[in-house]
Each structure stands twice: as structure tokens, then as C-alpha cells.
Amino acid sequence: MRSLSCAPRPSAFLSAMRLQHGINLAYCTNIHRGETWDQTFAGLRDYTDAVRLRVAPGDAYGIGLRLSAVAAEELTDDSGRLDSFRRWMEERNSYIFTINGFPYGTFHGSRVKEQVYAPDWTDPVRLSYTTGLFDIVSALAPAGESVSVSTLPGSFKEFIFPQTEAVQVQAIYRHLRQCSDHIERLRDRTGRDIHLGLEPEPLGLFETSGETVRFFEGLLQDCSSGERERILRNIGVNYDTCHLAVEFEEPEDAISLLRDSGIRISKVHLSSALRLRPTKEAIERLCAFQDDVYLHQVVVSDGREVVHRFRDLPNAIDWSQTANGDVGAEWRVHFHVPIHAQPEALFSDTRDHITGLLTLLAKDPRWCSHFEMETYTWEVLPEAMRSGDVVDQLVAEYDWCLNQFRNQGLA
Numbered sequence: 001m002r003s004l005s006c007a008p009r010p011s012a013f014l015s016a017m018r019l020q021h022g023i024n025l026a027y028c029t030n031i032h033r034g035e036t037w038d039q040t041f042a043g044l045r046d047y048t049d050a051v052r053l054r055v056a057p058g059d060a061y062g063i064g065l066r067l068s069a070v071a072a073e074e075l076t077d078d079s080g081r082l083d084s085f086r087r088w089m090e091e092r093n094s095y096i097f098t099i100n101g102f103p104y105g106t107f108h109g110s111r112v113k114e115q116v117y118a119p120d121w122t123d124p125v126r127l128s129y130t131t132g133l134f135d136i137v138s139a140l141a142p143a144g145e146s147v148s149v150s151t152l153p154g155s156f157k158e159f160i161f162p163q164t165e166a167v168q169v170q171a172i173y174r175h176l177r178q179c180s181d182h183i184e185r186l187r188d189r190t191g192r193d194i195h196l197g198l199e200p201e202p203l204g205l206f207e208t209s210g211e212t213v214r215f216f217e218g219l220l221q222d223c224s225s226g227e228r229e230r231i232l233r234n235i236g237v238n239y240d241t242c243h244l245a246v247e248f249e250e251p252e253d254a255i256s257l258l259r260d261s262g263i264r265i266s267k268v269h270l271s272s273a274l275r276l277r278p279t280k281e282a283i284e285r286l287c288a289f290q291d292d293v294y295l296h297q298v299v300v301s302d303g304r305e306v307v308h309r310f311r312d313l314p315n316a317i318d319w320s321q322t323a324n325g326d327v328g329a330e331w332r333v334h335f336h337v338p339i340h341a342q343p344e345a346l347f348s349d350t351r352d353h354i355t356g357l358l359t360l361l362a363k364d365p366r367w368c369s370h371f372e373m374e375t376y377t378w379e380v381l382p383e384a385m386r387s388g389d390v391v392d393q394l395v396a397e398y399d400w401c402l403n404q405f406r407n408q409g410l411a
Contacts, residue, residue: 017061017062018062019411020365020405020409020411021366021369021410023369023410024369024370025401027051027064027398028100029063029065029066030066030100030376031375032390033107034066034071045088047390047391052092054395055395055399058093061095063097064098065137067100067101067133070105072129072136073132076136086140095142096140097146097148097370098148098149098372100150100372101130104118104126111292112293113295113312116152117159120205121171121175122172127178127179134149134196135186138186146194147192147194148266148370149197150267151196151197151238153200153201153204153207153215154204154215157203157205158203158311173219176198177219177223179234179235180231183195195235195236196236197265198212198237198238199238199240200240200244202247202299202334203309207247208249209244209249209253209258213258216263220232236263236265237264239254239268239269239357241350241353242273242350245332245350247306247332248301251356251360252356255367266370267368267371268368268371270339270371270372272337272338272349273337274289274332274333274337274347275349276330278329283317286313286317289382290317293379294335298334299331299332300328301328301331302328303329303330313335316331316333332350336377337349338385338387339354340393340396340397340399344382354404358408361408362408362409373397375397378393
């Protein structure tokens with residue numbers, strides 16, 4: 001990947017998607033296929049721009065970009081591509097403020113499952129990919145714009161082995177500290193706020209707010225006070241409302257624990273999980289949500305506490321057949337369902353986690369300015385849950401989200 005000039009774009013626009021208090025709102029383009037740069041740009045041209053024309057005609061429009069490793073390398077290895085993309089955005093009054101750097105490789109159309117975590121942060125390839133994304137977003141974003149990249153929570157629990165756990169975790173810490181050093185150098189050169197968001201996810205190396213705090217304690221261990229300050233400035237959490245809701249956490253408790261521990265909220269993914277009372281009929285209907293592409297982890301509560309976690313929907317459904325009726329009081333499923341609409345009968349969702357989080361934000365809007373809708377499951381949604389085509393769905397999600405921000409005086 002060639003070295004990029006990080007001279008920022010002129011700050012020509014302040015946007016309709018820049019809400020009150022400097023809040024930026026976008027949707028994540030990982031909903032569209034795109035592993036090469038040409039495929040990625042086709043999604044931007046055919047879908048993202050169509051959404052822009054319907055939700056922000058004539059106004060500046062924020063883009064939440066997803067770049068695979070292949071697309072990122074192709075974009076930066078050819079200066080003409082980067083310049084052409086910059087001009088394309090300027091002509092459309094669009095800008096980038098965040099990149100989703102969680103999926104490294106193929107993310108649609110074939111088996112992803114646990115491979116979405118590969119390479120993990122034990123591998124220097126993940127470090128190189130992520131620092132490259134920071135170079136790209138710093139080169140493309142408007143002058144003075146805070147920029148972020150989101151990434152996986154270190155690793156997948158199943159990738160960490162008891163006999164090598166200490167070595168693996170230390171490698172993760174080492175690479176994250178090196179990423180913080182790269183961010184610091186970019187910050188010095190560009191004068192902008194730059195930050196990485198580690199995204200807790202069910203069965204990730206850290207998945208709950210408590211596990212996240214303990215991970216950061218390890219990351220900061222043996223660091224000087226100056227280094228601790230730099231790491232906490234440069235690395236925080238990408239808080240996915242679907243993921244924390246699946247863990248049966250409440251936004252007030254989770255956000256308070258993270259902030260009280262000195263962990264910044266780098267970005268919030270606005271997403272909603274599938275929720276159900278596990279009746280026989282509901283579990284049978286749940287089979288329609290199984291697919292061969294993504295992991296759909298399931299967390300089971302007995303009404304008081306979490307009692308079971310399952311790697312994927314088939315594991316939970318198979319268990320229910322042998323549980324003699326003792327299948328818990330509520331299941332939450334890591335399946336990103338559209339945030340603008342109630343799921344079909346027998347199911348509900350976790351949109352209350354989004355509205356609860358925005359209520360907290362209204363009390364102190366300074367703790368996060370990057371918000372990104374992330375319903376990447378369009379291609380595997382049961383047909384009944386789709387709202388027209390993908391552009392129609394995204395426009396409806398914007399409408400719902402913007403109304404929630406307005407209800408809190410944030411837009």
C-alpha cells in the first residue's frame with residue numbers, strides 16, 4: 001500500500017447528516033456486496049447515492065464506508081482512484097468520517113461465520129490493514145473532521161487456546177499499542193481527532209461491558225501514565241446496540257461502566273437484535289432466520305440472568321429439542337433486523353436499547369459524535385421483513401433514526 005498524503009479535504013460542507021452537537025449519522029455500506037474497489041464503488045454509485053438523493057438532497061451527506069483489505073489496497077495503490085473518489089464525493093456534497101474495518105475479507109454471498117474475525121489482532125496483517133484504513137480516512141475526510149475506524153474485539157473466543165492464551169493476548173495488546181502509535185503520528189500530522197473502536201460482540205474475546213473493561217485494564221497494564229493517556233485517547237469502543245442488547249445489558253449501565261473506566265465511545269452502531277419468548281411455535285418459526293453466511297449467536301435468560309450462550313442459531317434450536325421444555329424465558333439472537341419496523345409475529349426486537357442510549361446522549365452529547373446504522377443482513381433477511389428494495393429499507397431506517405434523534409433534541 002503506497003504512502004498517502006494526509007492533507008485533509010477543504011471543509012466545504014456542514015451537513016444535514018451532521019446533527020446537533022456535531023453528531024454525524026451515516027449507514028454502513030457493508031450492507032452492499034463489494035470485495036474489490038470497483039465492486040465497492042459500484043455499491044456507492046448505485047445505492048448510496050440513491051439513498052443520499054432521498055434523505056439529504058442538496059445537503060452534505062456522511063458516508064460510513066466499508067473497505068475490504070483488497071479494496072483498500074486497490075484504492076491506495078492507484079493515486080488516480082483515490083483522487084477520482086474524492087472528486088466523486090465532492091461533486092455530491094458527500095464526505096467520509098468513519099470506516100468499518102471489522103470484516104477483512106469476503107462479507108457476502110458465501111460462508112463468513114467465525115472467519116469474520118480472521119485475521120485477528122494476534123496477526124500483524126490485521127494491524128497493517130487497520131493502519132492503512134486510518135491513512136485512507138484521514139486523507140479523504142474534510143479538514144478538522146474527527147475520524148474513526150471500527151474493528152473486532154481482539155479475537156474470537158474459540159481462536160484463543162488455553163495453552164497459548166497468554167502469548168496470544170500479549171500479541172493483541174502489542175499490536176493495538178502499535179496501532180495507537182500510528183494514530184498518534186497521524187494526529188500530529190493532521191491536527192484531527194482520530195480513534196479506533198473495538199467492537200464487543202457475542203463470543204468475541206470480550207463481549208460484555210465488564211469483559212471490555214477487563215480487556216482495557218490488561219491493555220494499559222505496565223504502561224506509563226503518558227502512554228495510558230495516549231491509548232485511551234486513540235482507542236475506545238465501537239458500541240453496537242444490537243450486541244449489548246443480546247447480552248441483556250442496559251444502555252445506562254453499560255455506557256456508565258465504560259465511561260467511568262475512562263474508555264471512550266469511539267462510535268455507536270445503531271442496530272437491533274431479534275428477541276423472542278421461546279415457545280414451540282416461535283422456535284419453529286426461528287428456523288427461517290438460519291443461513292449459511294453469518295453467525296447468529298443466541299443468548300438465553302431465565303428472566304433473572306443469562307443461563308446459556310450458543311454459537312449459532314442451529315445450536316440453540318437443536319438444544320431446545322432436548323431441553324424438556326426448560327428453554328428459558330427469553331432468547332436474544334444476534335441477527336441484525338431492520339431498525340425501522342417491528343419484526344413479524346412471534347418476535348420482537350431490541351430497539352429500546354437504541355432509544356435508551358439516545359436518552360443518555362441527550363443528557364450529555366459530548367461522549368460520542370459518530371453514529372452508524374448497521375443492518376448488513378439484507379441479503380439473508382426473510383422476505384417478509386424486507387421493505388421494498390435495499391434503498392427503500394435504508395431510507396426507512398434513516399427516517400426512523402432521525403425521528404429518534406429529533407425526539408431527544410439532537411437533530
